[in-house]
Amino acid sequence: MNRWEQLTGGRSGEEYAARFAELAERGQDVHGEARLCATLVPPGARVLDAGCGTGRVLIQLAQIGYDGVGVDQDASMLAVARRDAPRLTWLQADLADFDPAAAGVGSGFDLVVAAGNVFPLLTPGTEAAVAAGLAQALRPGGLLVAGFGLDREHLPVPPSLTLADYDAHCTAAGLTLTDRFATWDAAPYGGGGYAVSVHRR
Template identity: 75%
Template sequence: MNRWQELTGGTSGDEYAARFAALARSGKDVHGEARFCSALVPVGARVLDAGCGTGRVAIRLAELGYDCVGIDLDASMLDVARAQAPELTWVRTDLAAFDPALLGIAADFDLVVAAGNVFPLLAAGTEAAVTARLAAALRLGGLLVAGFGLDAAHLPVPPGLTVEQYDGYCAAAGLTRVGRFATWDGDAYEGGGYAVSVHRAGT
């Protein structure tokens, strides 16, 4: 069981979707992650939304012309994603055991995105394994993009993962950091409580 399941019991899909729908109705931009990713790879690129939740990021990227697959362990979140976009591929799997070949998914993604505090909400001790498995799903030169909180103000759980640790996991998986930002709008990272990191495979 990962930290997200411990927090929610794996039954929060409808509630989570409703919260973002309300934010959208209020005029808040809820597509920063998709916009950020779309600036990194061309339209038509294959994108894996790892820890996709209700599919907000993948669905928006698909609307923009990307070939998207979403994976998550929370069945209630995937139920919402499938209802909203049944034409997309949604797969229930533990990121720590993610094996594209076993799931019939080609491991040649141009970009893998892990938004929404995916890494801090993993089961403790699986961060390195998840990084390696997501890296293995990338084509040579593909990008892993992860945004997550680093302090209590940006996390629903006690802070644990640092950017230095994450960089180490990425390096061990054959990834090189090519960018780090403070927000999904691309603001410069200067050591704050949230970071969006971009790493490239095979360089």
């Protein structure tokens, strides 16, 4: 069981969606992840939203011209995504053993995005396997973009993954760090409790 399921019991989809809908209604920007992704690859690019949750990032990218697939293990989150964007492809799978080709969506993605603390909420010990699997889903030159908290202030669980650990997993998977930001708005990273990392295959 991953840390997200331990935290939520796999029944939080509607609550999660409602929270972001409320933020949007109050005028807060809830599309920073999609906006950053759109600066990295052109419209029409293939995107894999890994740990897609309710589909917020992928749905926004689809609306501005991207082709994508979302994958998540939480059925309650995917139910919201399928309801809100039934024409997009949503797959239920554990990222630790997800094989896009076996799932019928192929590989060759231009960008894989893992937003929403995906890596720190994986089943402990599977981080390297997930990094390797997501790297394999990329075409040569493709990008893995992951943003996650590094301390208790930025995570709903005790921190267990450092940037050094994450970079080592990415290096072992054949990826090279190209950029690191402090936010999805691409503010420079100078240390701190949250980081958005861009690695290239």
